[in-house]
Amino acid sequence: MDADVPYLVVVNHEEQYSIWPAARPLPLGWSAVGEPAPKADCLERIKTLWTDMRPLSLRKAMAAAGQ
DSSP: OGGGSEEEEEEETTOOEEEEETTSOOOTTEEEEEEEEEHHHHHHHHHHHOOOOSOHHHHHHHHHTTO
16 A cells, blocks of 8 residues: 555755655645655655755854864
8 A cells, every 4th residue: 555655755954855645735844856756766766865864054064164
């Protein structure tokens, strides 16, 4: 059953990714990335998109500190 449910890859302002059922309204603060797809496909897409697990604010702070 879960394999038949279309999901969306979603991203928040900190560039953190997740999946969300395509039939449900997006939660506040999250945006869809791409088209609905099976759960496994969405999880594979996240693996390619989310290569740095640090939140965007931390990456910016570290870059400003020269780290």
